[in-house]
């Protein structure tokens with residue numbers, strides 16, 4: 478199957494089992510979401526998918542050649558300006574300086590940064606601008622899989638919406654696949670095609686949800702209704718520690 482296929486995935490740090498017997502599939506072109514409370518192992522799963530950690534048990538099969546991470550902290554190089562930060566990964570790929578900077582300029586436009594912003598250093602950028610630089614840097618290496626670890630959670634509500642829409646648009650335009658980590662059910666409903674709800678420590682699959690509605694139809698009313706519908710599922714509510722009335 479083109480896409481991501483995970484079977485029986487487990488991981489431990491020393492004696493602590495953090496992820497246990499996790500299985501899920503994510504078809505190419507879709508957005509999957511790992512949703513669960515703090516410490517349930519979401520980042521650990523993402524790290525295994527991205528090859529940063531080896532699973533203790535289970536298999537991860539995928540057809541992607543260029544996975545990239547986008548984290549909550551943009552992790553920009555403070556001594557390089559925004560344009561150089563975006564172009565940085567291209568140097569390791571052997572792309573010449575002129576081409577690197579041209580590609581960075583195009584990407585700045587795509588993620589909504591002005592050309593003047595390219596000469597600014599990270600400390601001169603707002604949090605939202607830094608996250609746009611991080612996104613452009615990720616796109617620069619032409620990924621086919623985005624691994625998104627709470628990339629919007631440090632942004633205020635308005636900016637978060639803008640960035641969510643931007644990411645979803647880029648995923649559609651570039652035919653990317655994405656795996657998003659979040660503890661925010663509304664964000665999962667707004668962005669994901671498939672949601673895997675993890676139970677707390679160790680992370681196991683508590684529930685699975687499929688949201689077939691196209692992204693453009695997911696307005697506030699839709700998100701509100703769907704959140705309530707998913708919380709009516711006792712396994713989901715229990716995993717997210719929501720009291721059912």
Ligand SMILES: Nc1ncnc2c1ncn2[C@@H]1O[C@H](COP(=O)(O)OP(=O)(O)OP(=O)(O)O)[C@@H](O)[C@H]1O
Nearest residue numbers: 490495513514515516517518519520521522658660
């Ligand atoms: N490198 C590590 N060494 C030891 N323990 C770790 C390491 N990384 C994570 N853990 C532990 O594994 C568990 C799962 O961590 P993980 O970051 O995957 O959870 P998470 O669901 O992403 O949490 P959050 O939502 O708070 O980011 C936690 O108890 C954490 O303390």
